[in-house]
Amino acid sequence: MTTRNVVFPPGRHALYERHRYSPAIHSNGFLFVSGQVGSLEDGSPQQGLKEQVRLAFENLNSILAAAGCSFDDVVDVTVFMVDPASTFEEIWSSVVSEHWGNAPYPTVTAVGVTWLSGFDFEIKVIAKLPQESL
Template sequence: MKHLLSILLFIWGLSAKAQTFKNPESLFDPTPYGFSHASSVKANGKLVYISGQSGGLGKEHHLSSDFREQVQIALKNLTTVLDSYHLKPENVMKVTLLIVDHSSEKLKIWEEEIRQTWKNKPFPASTLIPVTKLAIDGMLIEVDAVAFQPIK
């Protein structure tokens, strides 16, 4: 019986989901805002740290003056880096947003656009930091991320 229990626990462990996202019921529901309160990983794999991705388009790093367009491009750039690891947005455990001259209007745009990238919940844990300026003149947003790549 003891061996059977050990085997069942081992099989359950193999089938257990490697990533967990939590939103405790005693806290407000963050999903309308495009994030989870916490995320964790329990499995063999590696963490992928992604540098801040801006809203700069292409190798020329063209920056639109439109905040929504920069958000879309920053998320596309993030997805490009994820693709290079054969990962999807759902593998991202944590994002940090830096938004120049943050406002409720900019937050609403972020919430709308993150839903286009994270088509399937859960959303990653998230921190938003309002800033007055970023590294390059004209940058309005920067998004960095930590993703988890399970060993296959």
């Protein structure tokens, strides 16, 4: 088995150890980022939907930065939302647009779910690594 090239952001290591997953992995010029939620340092959910989504993006951005990337390098996005029928517009129009970057936008798949371990929103991405990060 090959060794995984794992990227860790500052802090939150206990969360990854407790749940046994890597925050992100470099592979073949891409960065595959695990789903990020609006978790506080102790792993608990940030209160309030907009605040939780903002924190999920902050957590995502810290992983991207640790790999030498930014949101501009993201090529594919998957978001998971609890109760998207009542939350999609609130999340998409007011919070996501603050972080999305400029066109052209990455591909996006939005999935409605019934459970996210106490969270209401999760974002997972694939980013193209800049040449100097390879």
